[in-house]
Structures are given as C-alpha cells and as structure tokens.
Amino acid sequence: MAEAKLNHDYALRWVLVGALMFGICVWSLYDGKKGWPQQNVVMEEVRPLLLATNLTATAWLERDDDSVTTLERVFSETGHKVPGKLSTKIKDLKLPEKVANDTVSLEKQAEQLRKVFEGPVYSEHDLHTQTVQAWVTALLGVLMLVVVGLKAGKRFIADDRGLSGNGFGAQPVAYEDIAEINWAKWDENGIIVLTLKSRRRIKLDGWHFVGMTGIAEEIRKHRPDLAPKA
Secondary structure, eight states, X not given: OEEEEEOHHHHHHHHHHHHHHHHHHHHHHHIIIIIHHHHHHHHHHHHHHHHHOOOOHHHHHOBOTTSOBHHHHHHHTTTOOOOHHHHHHHHHTOOOGGGTTOHHHHHHHHHHHHHHHHSOSSOHHHHHHHHHHHHHHHHHHHHHHHHHHHHHTOOEEXXXXXXXXXXXXXXXXXXXXXXXXXXXXXXXXXXXXXXXXXXXXXXXXTTTEETHHHHHHHHHHXXXXXXXXX
C-alpha cells in the first residue's frame, strides 16, 4: 500500500508567503492610515520655512561639512526628519550640468519646487493606493492559507483494491476505471493526470503531496498498459 499526504516543505513555503502578505498588509495600513498622514502634517508645519527659502534643488540637497543637507537643517528646526519621498521629489528636479545655470530652466525648476512645497508629501491617491494594497495582500494571504488548509486534509491511498482517500474523491477509484494517464510532467515536475472513463480528471502532484511516487508505482503496477513508454 502507498499513501501520499501534504508535503510539509511545500506547506511551509506557502504559509511563509502568506505571512509575508499579511506583513505587507499591516505595513500598508500603517503607511496609509498613520505614517504617511503624519508626514503630511509635518509638511504643513515646515511649509512656511521651505517656501521662504529660495534655493535650487541642488542647493537643497547639498551637504555641509557635517554631512547635513539644507533640507535636513530646515526640518530639524521644527524637530522633524525629512520625509524620504520629499527628498526624492526634489532630487528628481535637479538640473543636468549643461543647463544648471540656464535662467529659463532655473525659473521652471523654481516653479516646480514651489508646487512640491505647497502640496502634501503624499496625495490622496497615494493614501488610497496603500489601502487597496492592504486589501489585496490580505486577500492573497488568506487565499494561501486556505489552499494549504484544504490540502492538509487530503489523503491519497493506492493498494491492490484500487485508489482511495479523499484526494481521489468521495468514492474509491478502481484501476480499470482509469481511461488515460498523462505522464508528460512526471519526470520533471512530479505530476501525473488521470482521466477516468467518466471523463473526470484527477491531478496527482508529487510536490504538493509527499509519497506520490509510491502512488504512481502502484498505478504502473496495476495498469502497465497505461505506463509511460520508455
């Protein structure tokens, strides 16, 4: 007799990925509901200082002898740290060297910087995106755990009487009820697909369920006519 049941290595990987999804969900909720709104509040507090200082993007990010940028010093005056996304926005506005002293380019940059400073660090769209991401990752995490849970209770049994266990369905399957066997993915992926005379298909996956090799050998023994050709 051969028996196959859930492969613990496979289950552990899915559980860990599910846990990762839940972690991303919590992180997204924190960012969208607390972390990012707090940074927007900080931006409101520091905004007057930013708008009162007419500097180029390069000057804002230039470091002094203490390796502190002008932007960091302005925020430190109010007891806050610079939001990472704000630094990125300013960095994206830095001018290439060939136009660094071009009056038109500098005026355009100044207008863009003003818009950055007048707006929130994170828009309503950004906050909404985090909520959507939280829902998606939560659903993925639940789905992964459900998949593992459903497979955890499955058993596949093969003996001289036939194929039984809830993995084969509610009723046992006699060997003579097998019409076809697809062995194409067996050697590489450990998967065979049985097609019964009733046209019902049963997938036997050697990665998801440990012990499937024994099941396959029992099927070969009782149905040598359907064994893969050498």
